Amino acid sequence: MKKQVTGQGTTQAWVWVLALIAAIAMPWVFYNYHTGRQSGFVISMLSQMGMMSILALSYNMLLGQSGLFSFCHAVFFGIGGYATIHFLNLAGGGALPLPLEVIPLLSGLSGLGLAIVFGYMATKQRATAFAMITLGIGELMTTAALMFHHFFGGEGGVNSNRVIGHSLFGFKYGPAIQVYYLILAWTVISALLMLYLTRTPLGRMANASRDNFERVQFVGYDPRMVRFLQFALSGFFAGIGGGLYAITYEIVTFDALAAPLSANALLMAYIGGSAAFGGPILGAVLITLLQSGVSLMSNSWLVYVGVLFITMVMFAPQGIMGLLAAHGPIVRAGRFGRLLVPYLRVIVPALVMVLGFVGVVELASFLTIGAAQGKSLVLFGSKIDEHAVMPWLAAFVCLAAGTFWFSIEARAFQRVWDGLMAELKPQRSIA
Amino acid sequence: MTDTALSLRNVNKSFGPTEIIRGVDLDIRKGERHAIIGPNGAGKTTLFNLISGRFPLSSGEILLDGTRVDGLPPHRINRMGLSRSFQITSIFHRLSVFENLRCALLWSMGYRYSFWTPLWRQRELNEKTSLMLEQLNLIWRRDTPAGLLSYADQRALEIGMTIAGGASVILLDEPTAGMSNTETDNAVDLIRRVSKDKTLVMVEHDMKVVFDLADVITVLVYGQVIASGPPQAVRANPAVQEAYLGSLAA
Numbered sequence: 132m133k134k135q136v137t138g139q140g141t142t143q144a145w146v147w148v149l150a151l152i153a154a155i156a157m158p159w160v161f162y163n164y165h166t167g168r169q170s171g172f173v174i175s176m177l178s179q180m181g182m183m184s185i186l187a188l189s190y191n192m193l194l195g196q197s198g199l200f201s202f203c204h205a206v207f208f209g210i211g212g213y214a215t216i217h218f219l220n221l222a223g224g225g226a227l228p229l230p231l232e233v234i235p236l237l238s239g240l241s242g243l244g245l246a247i248v249f250g251y252m253a254t255k256q257r258a259t260a261f262a263m264i265t266l267g268i269g270e271l272m273t274t275a276a277l278m279f280h281h282f283f284g285g286e287g288g289v290n291s292n293r294v295i296g297h298s299l300f301g302f303k304y305g306p307a308i309q310v311y312y313l314i315l316a317w318t319v320i321s322a323l324l325m326l327y328l329t330r331t332p333l334g335r336m337a338n339a340s341r342d343n344f345e346r347v348q349f350v351g352y353d354p355r356m357v358r359f360l361q362f363a364l365s366g367f368f369a370g371i372g373g374g375l376y377a378i379t380y381e382i383v384t385f386d387a388l389a390a391p392l393s394a395n396a397l398l399m400a401y402i403g404g405s406a407a408f409g410g411p412i413l414g415a416v417l418i419t420l421l422q423s424g425v426s427l428m429s430n431s432w433l434v435y436v437g438v439l440f441i442t443m444v445m446f447a448p449q450g451i452m453g454l455l456a457a458h459g460p461i462v463r464a465g466r467f468g469r470l471l472v473p474y475l476r477v478i479v480p481a482l483v484m485v486l487g488f489v490g491v492v493e494l495a496s497f498l499t500i501g502a503a504q505g506k507s508l509v510l511f512g513s514k515i516d517e518h519a520v521m522p523w524l525a526a527f528v529c530l531a532a533g534t535f536w537f538s539i540e541a542r543a544f545q546r547v548w549d550g551l552m553a554e555l556k557p558q559r560s561i562a
Numbered sequence: 563m564t565d566t567a568l569s570l571r572n573v574n575k576s577f578g579p580t581e582i583i584r585g586v587d588l589d590i591r592k593g594e595r596h597a598i599i600g601p602n603g604a605g606k607t608t609l610f611n612l613i614s615g616r617f618p619l620s621s622g623e624i625l626l627d628g629t630r631v632d633g634l635p636p637h638r639i640n641r642m643g644l645s646r647s648f649q650i651t652s653i654f655h656r657l658s659v660f661e662n663l664r665c666a667l668l669w670s671m672g673y674r675y676s677f678w679t680p681l682w683r684q685r686e687l688n689e690k691t692s693l694m695l696e697q698l699n700l701i702w703r704r705d706t707p708a709g710l711l712s713y714a715d716q717r718a719l720e721i722g723m724t725i726a727g728g729a730s731v732i733l734l735d736e737p738t739a740g741m742s743n744t745e746t747d748n749a750v751d752l753i754r755r756v757s758k759d760k761t762l763v764m765v766e767h768d769m770k771v772v773f774d775l776a777d778v779i780t781v782l783v784y785g786q787v788i789a790s791g792p793p794q795a796v797r798a799n800p801a802v803q804e805a806y807l808g809s810l811a812a
Contacts, residue, residue, distance in 0.1 A: 332668050333677035335657075339665045342654040348636040349614065349646055350727060351669030360675055 147409065154181075154315055158308055174307045176423045178379050180416050181314040182372045185321045186392075187399035187411035189368035194397065195405030196329060197361045198341030200262040203249070203269035204396045207242035207366035209276070209388020211373025213283060214241035216383050219291035230299045235317050235374040242370015243363055250362035254355060257344060261358075269390050276385035288384030291377070304378075314375045321368050326408055328364065337361045398436065402443050404450025413451050430504075431496040438488075460555050473547045480536035487530025494522055566628070567592045567731050567761040568613065568644075573622035575605075575612055575785075582608045584785040586622075590778075592730075595762045597776035599769075601805075605785040606765040607649055610733050613763075614646040615639040626731065641669065645729035649736045649765070651716045653723065655709030659700050662708050662719060664691045666726035691726075697756065698722040699748075714745040718752060725756045732757060734764040738771055750774055781805070 157177055161170040186208050193199040215238045221227035222234065229237075253264040276283040283289065294305050302309045328334045340347045340354040347354045377383050386392065395418065403414025418436065425432040447454050461467050497508045497517045508515045515522050568590040575583040582605045590596050598606050611617045613624055615636040624632040631639045654662050664687065671687055673679060681687070695701045698718045703711060708719060721737055737753060738746045750771055753762070766772050772779060773793050780790040781802050789799045796802055 330681050331677045331679055332673040333675050339654045342656050346652045349640055350666045351637055351640045353637045
């Protein structure tokens with residue numbers, strides 16, 4: 132038993148090492164030999180994935196690990212960003228003799244400082260009251276960002292130049308690829324530190340107070356103190372993410388601390404899977420892909436994110452990581468092969484259903500936003516008239532037929548799945 | 563300072579206009595096994611909630627080893643050496659059995675809120691936790707999430723978490739409720755083992771368990787102590803027979 136557990140742990144560690152190697156190699160996969168440069172789009176997307184991973188992981192210190200629903204997490208990301216712009220300006224002017232590589236540490240400390248102040252207020256409560264207070268904090272800071280021009284620069288935000296001419300390794304950090312590797316390094320450091328935290332007394336008591344805050348008191352801990360420390364530390368890491376954001380874009384506006392980004396942190400942690408440590412990274416990668424990839428192709432990408440979120444909440448509350456983990460026993464028993472055909476049989480109708488849904492959404496969107504932008508819907512090189520009946524009919528038929536077909540196949544899949552689970556059960560109880 | 567572990571002085575508790583505990587005076591000596599019995603709604607669990615700091619008193623004093631503890635939050639009282647279990651199992655259901663016990667040990671071993679100590683390298687802590695697992699007969703359930711344990715195992719874990727921190731005064735709230743006869747025997751055995759050299763106070767409905775374990779029995783009826791003393795004396799007390807043991811004595 133014990134051996135098996137460590138075996139799983141090592142497999143997981145290897146998956147993450149491979150993911151890291153992929154992250155290092157990715158810019159060179161999209162290397163353009165004509166221009167002799169990496170793809171700017173890919174690098175910017177990868178950079179975004181890095182900082183969003185930090186944001187989502189730090190958010191999950193609250194959501195998944197402590198059972199706290201925060202609606203103001205972006206505040207600490209944002210303050211890290213704003214502070215970093217000022218640090219960069221100071222460093223560029225020679226007043227702050229620090230290499231660029233360590234500036235994210237200061238960003239983290241800025242996040243920590245603010246999280247100590249707000250955490251003191253919010254963590255007096257838990258559950259719904261806590262969520263309400265954080266909602267208030269989020270609104271408060273958004274307003275403050277627009278009011279106090281000196282620090283936040285109003286609507287235009289504040290900007291700086293990341294080329295401060297001071298580096299530990301002699302990099303200039305002009306080219307985006309260098310910044311990407313800086314982000315990657317800080318992402319790995321932050322993720323490892325956060326993983327470490329989950330294996331300390333505080334991290335464990337945060338889990339305990341998530342499960343049963345009352346019992347925590349009767350083993351000698353003050354659950355409020357546990358929440359406070361966990362909140363403050365999560366603010367530290369969010370601040371690091373914000374610092375990297377500032378270094379990348381060299382401008383920070385109130386978007387970096389406003390509610391939509393807080394909601395994004397929640398989406399990423401939840402969709403990726405808040406029960407597993409690495410889940411939020413998956414969520415961050417997926418949401419960033421949707422955000423940067425799909426948003427190029429479609430005006431309605433937010434609709435897809437929203438539908439994905441609702442689907443996950445309804446059918447896979449454990450997130451993507453939970454879905455993957457559910458396959459663990461089947462794969463280990465060597466019976467995954469028996470799921471292949473059933474999977475194929477649900478995926479085909481699912482694709483038809485999704486196609487129909489996308490068709491309806493896109494037709495609707497081109498009828499309204501697209502028309503206003505003077506764009507038209509082009510599919511496989513031919514123009515599609517969103518006022519004609521045929522495209523609408525085709526989309527609706529796809530959606531309806533796909534949904535019907537899918538519901539039948541999904542039930543069949545469920546039977547196969549339950550059968551497999553029943554077969555595996557006796558084995559598991561022996562183990 | 564004294565040989566009194568726990569002392570209640572004229573303790574009162576009302577919820578709104580309803581008086582639940584009415585002037586309870588009680589002295590529990592060190593090392594004593596003390597059972598509190600009484601009909602449903604007599605206020606036994608409420609009394610535990612007052613002693614452990616879960617509810618504030620309406621009036622009166624509670625002293626633990628001669629120090630006043632009423633008005634202190636539960637975690638402070640716990641740190642002073644008083645630990646309690648719950649009638650409705652109260653464990654960390656998503657954490658493994660091992661983690662549950664380790665959480666119960668952390669504070670007493672001085673880890674406080676440390677976020678820099680790696681748990682997996684704390685040899686003494688982990689050995690102590692494993693020892694607890696053995697004592698509780700839960701070694702085969704080490705990595706099972708506590709929420710998935712059988713009822714009897716959860717009750718054993720509940721008792722284990724209560725005594726893990728090495729508290730000198732242990733309050734057990736109906737430790738054998740809902741158990742089969744064999745399970746009850748095992749639980750009594752476990753309680754006897756783990757409460758050695760400790761002060762034990764328990765609320766219990768099972769008279770067999772009470773007479774098996776207790777040195778002193780206190781009978782609580784409608785928030786008042788109507789009798790307190792050695793089992794034989796309490797059994798013979800006419801007021802008790804009338805109020806509570808009536809059917810048994812007949």
